[in-house]
Amino acid sequence: xxxxxxxxxxxxxxxxxxxxxxxxxxxxxxxxxxxxxxxxxxxxxxxxxxxxxxxxxxxxxxxxxxxxxxxxxxxxxxxxxxxxxxxxxxxxxxxxxxxxxxxxxxxxxxxxxxxxxxxxxxxxxxxxxxxxxxxxxxxxxxxxxxxxxxxxxxxxxxxxxxxxxxxxxxxxxxxxxxxxxxxxxxxxxxxxxxxxxxxxxxxxxxxxxxxxxxxxxxxxxxxxxxxxxxxxxxxxxxxxxxxxxxxxxxxxxxxxxxxxxxxxxxxxxxxxxxxxxxxxxxxxxxxxxxxxxxxxxxxxxxxxxxxxxxxxxxxxxxxxxxxxxxxxxxxxxxxxxxxxxxxxxxxxxxxxxxxxxxxxxxxxxxxxxxxxxxxxxxxxxxxxxxxxxxxxxxxxxxxxxxxxxxxxxxxxxxxxxxxxxxxxxxxxxxxxxxxxxxxx
Amino acid sequence: xxxxxxxxxxxxxxxxxxxxxxxxxxxxxxxxxxxxxxxxxxxxxxxxxxxxxxxxxxxxxxxxxxxxxxxxxxxxxxxxxxxxxxxxxxxxxxxxxxxxxxxxxxxxxxxxxxxxxxxxxxxxxxxxxxxxxxxxxxxxxxxxxxxxxxxxxxxxxxxxxxxxxxxxxxxxxxxxxxxxxxxxxxxxxxxxxxxxxxxxxxxxxxxxxxxxxxxxxxxxxxxxxxxxxxxxxxxxxxxxxxxxxxxxxxxxxxxxxxxxxxxxxxxxxxxxxxxxxxxxxxxxxxxxxxxxxxxxxxxxxxxxxxxxxxxx
Numbered sequence: 001x002x003x004x005x006x007x008x009x010x011x012x013x014x015x016x017x018x019x020x021x022x023x024x025x026x027x028x029x030x031x032x033x034x035x036x037x038x039x040x041x042x043x044x045x046x047x048x049x050x051x052x053x054x055x056x057x058x059x060x061x062x063x064x065x066x067x068x069x070x071x072x073x074x075x076x077x078x079x080x081x082x083x084x085x086x087x088x089x090x091x092x093x094x095x096x097x098x099x100x101x102x103x104x105x106x107x108x109x110x111x112x113x114x115x116x117x118x119x120x121x122x123x124x125x126x127x128x129x130x131x132x133x134x135x136x137x138x139x140x141x142x143x144x145x146x147x148x149x150x151x152x153x154x155x156x157x158x159x160x161x162x163x164x165x166x167x168x169x170x171x172x173x174x175x176x177x178x179x180x181x182x183x184x185x186x187x188x189x190x191x192x193x194x195x196x197x198x199x200x201x202x203x204x205x206x207x208x209x210x211x212x213x214x215x216x217x218x219x220x221x222x223x224x225x226x227x228x229x230x231x232x233x234x235x236x237x238x239x240x241x242x243x244x245x246x247x248x249x250x251x252x253x254x255x256x257x258x259x260x261x262x263x264x265x266x267x268x269x270x271x272x273x274x275x276x277x278x279x280x281x282x283x284x285x286x287x288x289x290x291x292x293x294x295x296x297x298x299x300x301x302x303x304x305x306x307x308x309x310x311x312x313x314x315x316x317x318x319x320x321x322x323x324x325x326x327x328x329x330x331x332x333x334x335x336x337x338x339x340x341x342x343x344x345x346x347x348x349x350x351x352x353x354x355x356x357x358x359x360x361x362x363x364x365x366x367x368x369x370x371x372x373x374x375x376x377x378x379x380x381x382x383x384x385x386x387x388x389x390x391x392x393x394x395x396x397x398x399x400x401x402x403x404x405x406x407x408x409x410x411x412x413x414x415x416x417x418x419x420x421x422x423x424x425x426x427x428x429x430x431x432x433x434x435x436x437x438x439x440x
Numbered sequence: 441x442x443x444x445x446x447x448x449x450x451x452x453x454x455x456x457x458x459x460x461x462x463x464x465x466x467x468x469x470x471x472x473x474x475x476x477x478x479x480x481x482x483x484x485x486x487x488x489x490x491x492x493x494x495x496x497x498x499x500x501x502x503x504x505x506x507x508x509x510x511x512x513x514x515x516x517x518x519x520x521x522x523x524x525x526x527x528x529x530x531x532x533x534x535x536x537x538x539x540x541x542x543x544x545x546x547x548x549x550x551x552x553x554x555x556x557x558x559x560x561x562x563x564x565x566x567x568x569x570x571x572x573x574x575x576x577x578x579x580x581x582x583x584x585x586x587x588x589x590x591x592x593x594x595x596x597x598x599x600x601x602x603x604x605x606x607x608x609x610x611x612x613x614x615x616x617x618x619x620x621x622x623x624x625x626x627x628x629x630x631x632x633x634x635x636x637x638x639x640x641x642x643x644x645x646x647x648x649x650x651x652x653x654x655x656x657x658x659x660x661x662x663x664x665x666x667x668x669x670x671x672x673x674x675x676x677x678x679x680x681x682x683x684x685x686x687x688x689x690x691x692x693x694x695x696x697x698x699x700x701x702x703x704x705x706x707x708x709x710x711x712x713x714x715x716x717x718x719x720x721x722x723x724x725x726x727x728x729x730x731x732x733x734x735x736x737x738x739x740x741x742x743x744x745x746x747x748x749x750x751x752x
Contacts (some may be wrong), residue, residue: 007745012453167453241745254746325446332452339447353452360446366515367557369459371688376695381744383693403744411451418457419557425449 006242008379009234010412012333014206015168015353019292022300024174026286029316030101033077033307034087034344036094037062040134041141042069047097053081057305058108058285060130061097071142072132076285076305077101089343090329091336096344099307111281121193124278131277132284132347137161137172137238137267138330140348143274146264147193153259155194159247160187162203162210162268163231163238166331169351171288174301175269176203176210180217186271187218187226189278194264198227201268202247204237205230235333236410240265242379254406289345291317293354295324304345310352311341325360328353333411366419374413374423380406384413384423391430396437399430407431459556462688463516465638469629470523470683476612476622481531481583485618489526491535495542496522503551517556521545524564527619527679528723529571530581537575541567561730562687565723572723582615589615592674593719596660609673620676630682639686642695643702647681648672650706651713658714677709680722690730697733697740704729 038044045062049055055075064070079102087096113119119127129144149155160183164172176183187199201214211228218226231237231246241252243265250261258265266274269288276282285306292299297318304313310327314320328335329343332353374384382403390399404427413423477485500518504511513519522542529538545567550559572579582591592614595601604614612622620626633639656668672678685691685705692701705725712721 007743010455012455245745251746254744256746326448326452327445328450328452330450332450334450335452336450337447337452338445340445355452357446360452362446363454363458366459366512367555369462369517369557369688370691370693371462372693372698375693375742378742379745381742381747383742385693406744406746415451415453416455416457418459418462420454420458424451428449 005232005234006237006245006379007381008377008412009236009242010377010415011233012167012235012415015292015332016170016173016206018168018299019170019290019301020173022170022174024178024288024301024303026303027313027316028077028101028105028305029308029312030077030103031312032082032309033075033079033099033101033305034089034309035061035073035075035097035099035307036087036089036344036346037073037096038094039073039089039140039346039348040071041139042071044095045070045073047084049081049084049097051081051083055079055081055099056108057105058110058283060283061099069142069145071129071134071144072283073097074132074283074285075099076307078104078106087344088340090338090346090349113279113281116279117188117192119189119192119278124189124193127278128274130283131273133270133273133277134284134347135267136269136273136287136347136350138334138348138350143266143270146266149257149259149264154262155197155259155264156262157248157264158190158194158197158199159243159263159265160199160201160268160271161238161240161243161265162201162207162214163243164207165204165233165235165238166333166335166351167235168292168353169290169331170292171290171301171350172268173207173210175272175288176207177213179272180210180213181221182272182275183214183268184217184221184223185279186273186275187223188221189274190266190271197264199225200227200229200247202229202231202237202243204233206233235412236379236408239379239408239410241408254403284347287345287347287349289313289349290351292351293324293328294356294359295320295322295354297321306345306347308345309342310338310345313345314341314352314354320354323357324354325357326355328355333415334409363420365421368421369419371418373416373418377412377416379410379412380408382407384427385421387430388421388423388426391426394433396430396434400434400438404430404434459515459517462638463520465633465636466520466683467516467523469632469638470527470619472625472628473527473619473622473679474523476625477527477531477618480612480621481618482586485526485531488529488531488533488535488538488618489523492526492538492542493519493522495539496525496546499543499546500551503547512556515556518546518550521550521563524619524683525567527683528564528568528617528676530579530583530616531618532581532583533578537571537578541571544570557689559689561727562684562690565684565727565730568723569727584613584615591615591719592670593713596674597713597719603670606670606673609670617676617679620679623673623678626678626682633682633686639682640695640698642698643686643691644681646699646702647685647705647709648677650703651677651709654707654710655714658710660714671713675713675720676722680709680726681705684723685726685729690733692733692736692740694737694740694742696742697736700736700740701729701733704732
């Protein structure tokens with residue numbers, strides 16, 4: 001079967017050449033580390049430590065309330081708990097555990113499991129949850145929950161998402177190239193959970209080295225039946241619904257989850273961390289962050305302890321080459337522009353992109369010229385110009401009728417609009433308002 | 441390290457296109473047709489184009505200043521309207537009438553309805569229809585090489601002179617509007633617009649194919665007697681199909697809608713040419729379909745992702 005392309009999409013300038021050949025480099029600037037209690041989808045964790053307490057790297061410092069959706073949080077450094085207080089984070093403020101690193105990275109004794117390949121589904125899932133693992137693509141949905149689909153929706157296809165379609169980001173590319181074996185071992189765990197499912201790794205064709213590394217690693221592990229599938233380079237190829245469609249030809253129905261079409265998608269770095277957690281007993285403590293953009297002195301892929309402040313990280317790698325206009329957490333298509341740099345790297349921080357002041361968009365909105373490009377590029381088959389008008393009119397019933405809630409907020413419409421209209425921006429707001437009204 | 445940072449919601453990058461780049465591309469695409477007009481009809485063609493272009497821009501500027509609205513002439517849309525209007529009048533058209541046409545296009549057809557993006561019909565074509573109704577003589581005075589000559593479509597309708605050859609029609613050595621005669625030059629412009637992705641092929645292709653097919657099928661002498669190829673090269677079909685019917689503002693937003701729109705244009709053009717009292721029907725066909733566009737946009741929707749039933 002030839003892979004099929006989803007409808008729509010755009011080709012933003014890659015920017016990946018800045019970092020795609022930069023090997024993952026550990027950076028541990030020390031100092032203050034901030035662990036927000038809510039850095040996953042679900043209920044915020046409850047702290048398990050107190051102010052003044054000594055903690056070790058890998059120590060459990062917070063866990064979700066009993067019976068609530070969420071995953072644990074572990075300290076990424078050894079040192080002392082300085083405070084449990086509200087701190088600035090990406091997109092706001094949140095109650096956080098503040099640990100001051102002693103710079104020694106003293107670790108707890110990790111509980112290795114030599115017979116990890118024989119563990120059952122029931123044994124694997126609590127380990128994944130207890131190791132703080134969430135979707136590392138940026139969504140931060142608890143992985144153990146995603147691995148427990150309802151019994152009436154049998155999974156026949158497990159897709160590993162290595163698409164990394166966001167411009168500038170190369171962290172998943174580097175993880176696939178440098179840690180293919182860990183991903184293969186993580187795949188073995190997924191096969192313990194879904195023994196009958198076909199496994200496909202989907203990645204964009206602009207990552208031939210990663211494709212090669214994974215194919216070799218799967219062959220070496222006698223898992224040649226796992227398909228490593230090159231997909232056309234097209235944003236948003238890594239969006240869950242678009243990826244499932246490209247790999248299987250199945251369209252997830254509006255308002256439904258991937259399990260409705262028998263699919264389960266996991267980011268490649270998430271799968272690698274599943275293996276580290278289950279086999280090596282190492283919880284999620286660090287992540288690879290692509291620090292890049294034209295304003296950064298030394299763009300690269302850095303292995304960063306979670307909780308590290310963005311400002312400390314930037315300083316440790318040589319700071320800015322030039323005064324940046326914008327610093328974006330995540331990629332330029334869907335990331336958040338930071339208001340300040342003393343926010344921590346969290347589980348979902350896939351990248352930090354510092355744009356030059358000259359490249360920073362400050363274009364005023366103009367009237368729609370009805371060129372139809374937003375309709376052409378919308379991967380969900382929506383009409384962003386119409387939804388934009390309905391959003392501005394605050395006609396939320398019509399907004400929902402016209403499929404507004406299906407918007408995946410990929411930003412292709414705003415990217416392509418020659419009138420610089422704030423399309424996805426208005427849709428995002430309208431979705432939130434319409435969703436809140438619906439729940440009432 | 442707490443520099444002042446610019447903050448906005450995503451996306452933080454943008455394709456390198458703006459209303460201005462679109463308009464500049466359209467102007468570039470019009471250069472071959474304009475050059476052909478100057479070559480076949482003399483330098484007056486260029487002067488006439490400059491007159492309509494300048495008066496269109498001046499009309500927009502003056503109107504927006506008068507109403508104390510933001511002046512948007514820099515987006516280039518008024519300039520495009522002005523140039524397109526010149527393309528749609530005879531090369532001998534009096535300058536003062538051309539000025540009135542340009543002011544009508546920009547002020548009454550475009551600004552009265554709210555400016556760029558809000559106009560219901562194509563400004564240049566509506567102005568052409570207005571000029572045709574006001575000064576039918578001046579709007580139908582044709583010359584070739586300085587001698588008065590009927591257009592190919594006029595001869596087809598009324599008889600009289602011998603028809604120009606297909607080759608003359610293709611290069612543009614025939615009587616007609618300033619920018620419409622050279623199919624070759626218009627095709628070069630179309631190539632530019634496709635390559636720059638300013639327009640997609642569905643409107644020009646479907647429009648021209650429908651007109652060719654229908655004029656061949658229905659025929660001027662009866663069923664299947666028409667010369668479809670000759671019919672599509674004659675008159676303003678290529679200018680209309682490539683530059684006028686593809687106007688973003690007045691054509692549908694979806695591919696399917698645009699196909700329907702172009703088909704409608706083709707049908708009406710063929711019917712007017714074969715059975716109407718005017719020899720040419722392109723402008724009226726497009727104007728009528730402009731009016732149908734809101735209806736098409738309401739009826740024809742893109743297929744939503746996940747709307748189809750899943751399959752395994």
